[in-house]
Every structure is written in C-alpha cells, then in structure tokens.
Amino acid sequence: MMRTVALTIDIEPDCPPYLRTYRGIESGLPALLEVLEKYDVKATFFITGDVALKYPQEVAKIARRYEIGCHGYSHMRFDRMTFEEAADEIEKSTAVLRRLAGRVVSFRAPNLIFPERFLGLLKDNGYLIDSSLAKYKVGHLYRIHAGGKDDLNNGLLRIPVSATSSLLRLPLGNGILRRLDSPVILFFHPWEFVDMSGEPVRWDCKINTGSRALARLESLIGFFKNSNYRFCTLSDFLRL
Numbered sequence: 001m002m003r004t005v006a007l008t009i010d011i012e013p014d015c016p017p018y019l020r021t022y023r024g025i026e027s028g029l030p031a032l033l034e035v036l037e038k039y040d041v042k043a044t045f046f047i048t049g050d051v052a053l054k055y056p057q058e059v060a061k062i063a064r065r066y067e068i069g070c071h072g073y074s075h076m077r078f079d080r081m082t083f084e085e086a087a088d089e090i091e092k093s094t095a096v097l098r099r100l101a102g103r104v105v106s107f108r109a110p111n112l113i114f115p116e117r118f119l120g121l122l123k124d125n126g127y128l129i130d131s132s133l134a135k136y137k138v139g140h141l142y143r144i145h146a147g148g149k150d151d152l153n154n155g156l157l158r159i160p161v162s163a164t165s166s167l168l169r170l171p172l173g174n175g176i177l178r179r180l181d182s183p184v185i186l187f188f189h190p191w192e193f194v195d196m197s198g199e200p201v202r203w204d205c206k207i208n209t210g211s212r213a214l215a216r217l218e219s220l221i222g223f224f225k226n227s228n229y230r231f232c233t234l235s236d237f238l239r240l
C-alpha cells in the first residue's frame with residue numbers, strides 16, 4: 001500500500017497563550033504558501049474563527065487551493081469549557097469558516113485537547129473528521145489500550161497527529177521521519193516561520209524559528225517526495 005503524509009497547519013495568534021500578535025499570518029503564512037506551491041503539495045489548514053474574521057481574504061485565498069478545517073473560535077482550551085461554551089465555540093467558528101471557504105468537515109481542537117463528551121457536537125455541526133488526538137500523548141495510548149479505535153469513533157474519522165509541531169525545529173535529521181508510521185500527520189504554525197528568538201515566549205517556541213524552520217520544511221517535503229509518499233489532505237482519508 002502506498003504510504004501517505006498529510007501536512008497540516010494550525011492558524012491562530014502567535015505562540016498562544018504568550019502573544020496576541022499575528023505576525024505568523026502576516027509574514028510567516030506568505031512564506032509557507034510559497035514553499036507549498038513550489039513543491040505542489042496538498043495541505044490542510046485548521047483556522048480559528050477569530051483569525052478568519054480578522055483575515056477573511058487570506059482564508060479565501062488558502063481555500064482556493066487547500067482544505068480548510070476548524071480550530072475552534074478563540075483558541076481557548078475545550079477542557080476548560082462548559083458544554084454550552086463548547087457548543088458556542090464550534091457553532092460560531094464553523095459559520096464563519098463555511099461562509100468564507102465553503103465545505104469544512106475537519107476539526108482540530110487547540111492544544112490537541114478535546115474531551116470525548118464534546119464529540120457529539122462535531123457530528124451535530126456536520127464534521128466528518130477529528131484530528132485532536134496525538135500519537136505521542138499518553139492519553140491516546142491509553143485510549144487504544146482500552147479498546148478505543150483509531151479510525152471510526154462516534155461516526156467520526158479520528159486522525160491523530162504523528163509528532164509534535166516542534167519536530168520541524170528540533171536539531172534532528174530526516175532519519176526520524178522514517179520511524180513514523182503511515183499515514184504520517186505533521187502539524188505546524190505560520191508563526192514558526194517568523195523569527196521568534198526575541199519574543200517573550202517559552203524557549204521551545206523560539207528555537208530555530210524563521211528561515212531555519214522554512215529550510216527544514218523544504219528538506220522534509222523533499223524527503224517525503226523522494227521516498228514516494230503521497231501527499232493528502234485530511235478529507236482525502238475519507239475516500240482512502
């Protein structure tokens with residue numbers, strides 16, 4: 001079977017919760033889109049409703065070429081919300097994104113934390129895919145051990161991410177990529193392609209940001225192309 005890789009990008013304020021700036025969208029995103037176009041690869045962009053309202057033209061532009069998914073409204077953590085607050089976040093962001101981008105069927109919660117009690121809200125709002133799980137988190141391993149299925153759960157296709165977003169910026173070669181099972185789901189943020197070294201953020205949000213991260217992205221795309229992986233959007237997996 002052909003091995004597959006999905007590049008996914010979460011669009012939100014810079015390095016939350018530390019900053020409320022949008023340099024990632026203003027200068028990281030154009031650089032990122034240029035690389036994706038240069039290599040002609042597919043990608044899925046998870047966008048918050050708040051960003052979509054502030055940057056509607058950027059969202060419409062991305063939607064012409066890539067899949068758009070929902071990343072909540074305010075980038076607040078869902079595990080700190082009541083059921084009503086979670087419903088409101090999902091309904092509001094979904095309405096904004098569908099107005100700008102048309103079909104939106106993939107969801108990813110901020111911080112990859114989405115309580116199971118809210119899964120029904122995704123179905124109620126027409127979502128087919130949830131990508132809020134992470135293969136490297138203890139909670140996910142526990143779920144699988146307890147008999148939770150990776151793929152279909154509550155009528156949703158659950159697609160866990162394969163590695164932390166800082167994979168792009170850690171001083172590692174491409175050898176580590178060979179160890180990830182297919183489908184490989186990677187994620188990163190536009191602010192990682194902006195130099196964050198002078199910002200008051202956590203150390204792991206600063207290292208190798210900016211042009212280094214962009215060069216790493218090119219190298220990583222080259223690795224998957226040379227290894228004959230097929231690039232997919234998350235909604236492609238509904239058909240695979």
Ligand SMILES: [Zn+2]
Binds near residue numbers: 110
């Ligand atoms: Zn996020």
